[in-house]
Amino acid sequence: MARPVLDHRGQILKFLGDGFLATFDLAQRSRESVCIDALAAAAQLLEYFPRFNAERRAAGKKTLEFGVALHLGEVLYGNIGASERLDFTVVGSAVNEASRIEGCAARCSARCWCHRPSTRLR
Numbered sequence: 001m002a003r004p005v006l007d008h009r010g011q012i013l014k015f016l017g018d019g020f021l022a023t024f025d026l027a028q029r030s031r032e033s034v035c036i037d038a039l040a041a042a043a044q045l046l047e048y049f050p051r052f053n054a055e056r057r058a059a060g061k062k063t064l065e066f067g068v069a070l071h072l073g074e075v076l077y078g079n080i081g082a083s084e085r086l087d088f089t090v091v092g093s094a095v096n097e098a099s100r101i102e103g104c105a106a107r108c109s110a111r112c113w114c115h116r117p118s119t120r121l122r
Contacts, residue, residue, distance in 0.1 A: 001052075004044035008037040013089055018064065019102070023075070023090060035072060042068040042112055068112040069102035 002012050005022045009029075013021045022041075024034045045068060053063040073094025079086040097115065105113040 001045065001048070004041040004048065007044070008041040010037065010041055021090070021095075023077070026074075031072065038070050038072075039114070042070060042114075046111055065106075067102070067105045067110055069098055069105050070112070070114040071098040071101055072115075073097060 002020070005012055005020075008024075010022045010024045013023060024038050026034055045066070049064075049066040056063050071094060073092070075090040075092040075094050077088075077090045079088050080091060081087050101113050101115050104110075
């Protein structure tokens with residue numbers, strides 16, 4: 001599942017239960033380029049999952065539900081926590097918004113939700 005994200009210059013920060021959190025770095029690239037890569041990764045994931053589930057079903061295994069939530073925004077990243085427990089992660093309102101979008105997509109059984117931020121792509 002991680003391959004489409006990695007192939008499109010994204011990074012998987014963490015696997016979370018039945019999903020993962022990925023980022024696409026805006027530091028050296030245009031917003032448009034990052035959005036194109038994120039959408040391409042999402043499209044590949046959406047193509048991959050029916051085949052993945054078909055193979056699991058044929059093997060008598062449980063299938064997985066899958067959806068994608070995309071949001072563009074600025075985050076803070078780095079080692080966050082306490083000296084006894086540091087975690088490399090991202091924080092900020094964009095992370096919270098992405099989580100809420102994912103929750104809405106799951107409740108609506110949507111396969112892909114993309115949120116357009118209020119700032120326009122240049």
